[in-house]
Amino acid sequence: MSKKWNGRYEKSKIKRKRHFVKKSVASVMLLNMLCITALPTLAFADQTAPKTATETAKPSTSVSAKSSIPSVESLGLNVKSAVLIEPTTGEVLLSYNADNPLPPASMTKMMTEYLVADLVKKGKMKWTDTVTVHENPSKTIGSRIFLADGDQHTVEELYIAMAVGSANDATVALAEHVSGSEQEFVKLMNETAKKMGMKTAYFINATGLSRSDMPSKFRPTEDREDVMSAMDAAILAKYIVTDHPDFAKYTSKQSYKFRPRDKNPIINYNWMLEANKNIPNFKAYAYPGLDGLKTGHTSNAGNCFTGTAVRNGMRLISVVMGADSEAHRFTETKKVLDFGFNNFELKQSIPAKTEIKDLATVPIKKGVETSVAVVTDQDVSFMVPKGTDAKGATVKTQVIPEDKLVAPIKKGSKVGTATYTYKAEGMDKAQVKTVNLVAVDDVEKGGWFRLFFRAIKEMFVDLFDGIKNLF
Structure with missing residues (x-):
């Protein structure tokens, strides 16, 4: 027998031994797995x-789309800025100088409204709580209900006066009730604005009054004014309508008699309320589905309005700033809202x-x-x-x-x-x-017996996969 042949024979012999070892190992493992199958079937209930x-x-x-969307320019808006959003998606449907910071006037009160309503919602304050009026609100000018130092009213009474009649003194009284002073409340306003993602908003008071119109004793030391872009006002309004969906309980009131002795009730500055469709002086402005939100006016701000209306289950929020008259802030708002309702819809x-x-x-x-x-x-x-x-x-x-x-x-x-x-x-x-x-579904915690046999099963599955890879 030649050396060459002997070499081939030895290599073949070694190869056969290796194959035998592999088969033997596999056989042992398969036998073990067969033994495992004899265990209670509970171990495999998870399959x-x-x-x-x-x-x-x-x-x-x-x-x-069936028709093209008209341009913003085609609306001929006579305002400094405007924006239109859908609150649940946050989608911006119209934007006209929307990021420019401008004086918001009494639209500032929307932040006060939000914070007070939020405290009530969280159980930290009640609508029936009594608020005692102090010096600052008693000396606040502009739209007011003529609160005197020492007067007492409920949170809800002052809130309605603020939301319906834009009462500056009621707003300051609420701010002081929440934070102890108006300037401490302003800190909360600015902190909340940042959390909401408002990029330009900065508040110096709770009302939107110009700094020079605040009582001198209670003015902030820094020489700044309230500012807020139309986009920031829309963001704030979005939080109001989504976090406090009962907002219209207050903002849609056409009038409110603050005191039983008052000769005349407070009239809502929002001429566009749908409920005004039968009021001779306002029916030309009444807008279907409109139930809020806040007007504003100062000499610096011009006429502003954050409006919200709902049709066919879709709510929109519009903001116009810097209109040249009280009436025009509503006619321009109508253009903006019509643009939204006529050209867009919310689809699932x-x-x-x-x-x-x-x-x-x-x-x-x-x-x-x-x-x-x-x-x-x-x-x-x-x-x-x-x-x-x-x-x-x-x-x-x-x-x-x-x-x-x-x-x-x-x-x-x-x-x-x-x-x-x-x-x-x-x-x-x-x-x-x-x-x-x-x-x-609910998933209950497994018992130790089930988990023990599951672990054994997983171990052998992993081991079998490892053996399989040897072949």
């Missing part, structure tokens, strides 16, 4: 398929309880089930030109870190987010809306 949501988003191509893109195609379930640790089906917690709607659908939105998901998704998990618990992006045909910018992903 049942997770539940899935029944509603799935089906993207489709957008349809062209994704219904609530929709399953995300690539994220039907998320893993759950230490549960009876190893995963849970997830769906969106609310619908997703976008502003679109009339005649356009809102389908075809793209989505990005983000799941809560695994170490946080530990049983027990309650049905409806947040497990992540879904961010939808949609670019409507005929509109300049893409719209983005984020909703929560929530668990479809």
